[in-house]
Amino acid sequence: MRIILIAALLGLSPLAAAPLAAAPTPEMVTVKVNGLVCDFCARSIEAMMKKRADVAGVHVDLDKGEVHVKLKANATLDDPALKKLMVDSGYSVTGIERKPL
């Protein structure tokens, strides 16, 4: 009887619902930048991103002027921080798009 009561209380508890909530998933972020014309110079983006533990990978698309950043699950790299990384790398950000992987 006591076991049934404890099980019922746990079932009603908000903690019991936690595992059902959506877990943070890895993201692919597309950053559109101006000034992206040179591979040698764009290596600065790669170097800056490698300083972040929550970045899983970086790819630069010189044709489209885009930087694709693959974020790990539970990443804390928000748009302002991402924009600062790009500006420190030498480029101007014109847009940021995020998609779950």
Add this chain to the structure above:
Amino acid sequence: MRFFVAALCAANLAAPAAARPVSYPGGVTWMQELDPMQGSALLHISPNRHYSIGGRYLRMREEGWQLAGGQATWLASRRNMPGAQANLYVTGMAGAAFADGGTARPGGFVEAQADWENRRVMVMAMARLTHADGFGTSDMQTARLGWAPYEGDFGDAHLWLFGQIRRDSASADRVQPAFVARIFYRTLLVEAGVTDRGGLIVNSILRF
């Protein structure tokens, strides 16, 4: 036509190899330059995206003296455009000037460099004023117009071909045209060229 020639000449105040003389925060860069007039080696770090500081050794091969000291470069302006980028840098160096076996005297230079590039065309211009006690004052201007035969992707080896003109008052105001080929892969850039009189040009940059 006159405007085009004037613009080309203005652009042709350019630097030998200096691609991005100011890097990202914490970026360390090694640069080496060699041509018939001078040779130099520079190691610098960029504390932030606005400037770099480092040490340079410069050998005036024709004049027979050397300059060693500290150098600072300031990114005065950067314009990021869709498909293009333009930069203006100001550099100052101060240190000791000396000839082989001679006494060291104060010396240094100030320099301005401008560049504009898209993925197929690059224009660079540089002007430098050098002074060293006991060795005199000289001014040098270099200009480059470059063309990339193909648009490489990120991670490819990239090739650029440059026409270069340099004038140096220390070389009897002689104007020295040259052809230079640049190839870079990831963070290594190498240039090789030849002047109209057969002089060798070898430049390199390694960023790490």
